[in-house]
Amino acid sequence: MGNASRIHDNARHLAADDEWEVTVLAPPPTFPFGSFERSWERSRTYERDGMTVHRLWAWQPTTEDPGLASRLLYYVLFPLHALLWLTINYRSFDVIFLSSPPVFVGIAGLPFALLDRKPLVVDVRDLWIDSAIELDFIEEGGLFERFSRAYERVLLEAADRITVTTALLGSRLAATYGIDEEKIHHIPNGVDVDRYTPTETETEGTKTIVYTGNVGHAQDLESCIRAVGRLERSDVVFRIVGDGDRAPALKRLVAEEGLEDVVEFEGLVPREAVPGYIEDAEVGLAPIKSDEALEYAVPTKTFEYLACKVPVVATGSGEIESVIESSGGGVVVDNDPDAIATVLDRYLDDPQRRERLGERGRRHIEAHYDRAATARRLGTVLEDACGGGSGTSSPRGRPATTEAE
Incomplete structure (x- = not known):
């Protein structure tokens, strides 16, 4: 899916840079729901494209359109497992990068930001709560929306930097939560131009x-x-x-x-x-x-x-x-x-x-929109969050990237 490819490409380009060692925390392959067999492995670790990937157990819905309870188990159990991993491996990373939605992935890094223990960069890909209301997944003004809004406000206020995929998305976040626009950085979506290349083909018929x-x-x-x-x-x-x-x-x-x-x-x-x-x-x-x-x-x-x-x-x-x-x-x-x-x-x-x-x-x-270029922009944001500042040299970093598929 689009987000998985975006996270993978940006992390891969960061890992190819001598400045970064990248560790990715992710749940077992789960989405689209119902397309994968459920795994009960507590964790699985492997190397891919220069990154270390930890697949941490989370609840995995097995139906194509699961109910709210099953979705919430998936959305909440993975970040709790990731929080446990980050707590145990506290000294092995320099900055935490969280990709949302779902918004609850922030559970994994929020305690570190609130305690000022590690810099936190929150990547916001869409207005998950607004979309859920528009699509009738949750009730506007209901308890779930109010709780989610309060949680997201705390997460975004605690973040050292926020990245967004579009300028309009950044403006809406700033207006909704009163966030200082100076800490919002536009890192557009894009594509690996070396992988997606046109071919000269002649088509006839269909x-x-x-x-x-x-x-x-x-x-x-x-x-x-x-x-x-x-x-x-x-x-x-x-x-x-x-x-x-x-x-x-x-x-x-x-x-x-x-x-x-x-x-x-x-x-x-x-x-x-x-x-x-x-x-x-x-x-x-x-x-x-x-x-x-x-x-x-x-x-x-x-x-x-x-x-x-x-x-x-x-x-x-x-x-x-x-x-x-x-x-x-x-x-x-x-x-x-x-x-x-x-x-x-x-x-x-x-x-x-x-x-x-x-x-x-x-x-x-x-x-x-070449992802090699957008990854460099992301690297600058991560370095800045670590205190390196734009254009300065810094020690080899170790971002821990956390995402739910």
Whole structure:
């Protein structure tokens, strides 16, 4: 999924830098829920890409769309286990880097920040509480929301630095919690441009529309499926690469619309296989639901499509519009099947247009969103949190990166 690839790439680039030794704490492979067998190992340690990875036991939901109790067990037990590990191995790291959501991952590092024992950098990828309310997972104004808001306020106030994936996200955090904007740093999402590279392929016959990533509640795949059904052509296939809570409902929709021969569910695939699916496509879809709470969001798949010279058709508003417009590599349309179908038809029938958009998108990604560059920016933030300051030399650091998948 997008966050896992982002955390992995940034940590890998940090580990390749002589300044850093990286230890990653993560739960057993769990998400999408129901896709993995439950593990009862207390911990599993291995080396990967220059990093030391500790898989710490946590509750693992085994159904595709688990209830709130099962989700909370997963969200809370992992950070408690990570807190225990960090307490035992207190002297082996210099800075703690937490990636949220879920917001409760902060449990692992909050005591160290409150006691001023270790610098804490909190990475906020989205407005998890706002999104949960918009998607009707939790009740607005209810006890759970009030508790979560109070906890997140304490966590963000205690953090030495906060990183965010979009400028709008940082502004909203500052406005919601009264945080000093000087400690908020914009580290954009992006893509490993060496891994996601375009290939010169000539396609004949069937044309492919691709979606890669989480099949969740924030993605408007329903409108995309209906849009594909309204294309008056027999030479197209819509390939959904990934899995998530909404997959069963989407499969039912495909059956209801009679699109079993047009929409293909690839399920989970190895991460190294994802670029191949994108390169084989004529168009990439990045659909976000049209909710105010999601205006900060720019899916990782957007950068991956652009890097592979695949034009992007996106939905949603806010940051996604800014990225697509500045890249020149696609278009944002309304969350309406007819509007999506019109643009898909236009792109599929115009290879010259696709080539122009692809070239612009690739150049934009190389200039602004290469993960090697964003990892260097993250390294500067971590060094600053450790007291090294920007542009100064510091002892070889040991960040402990903690994330829930």
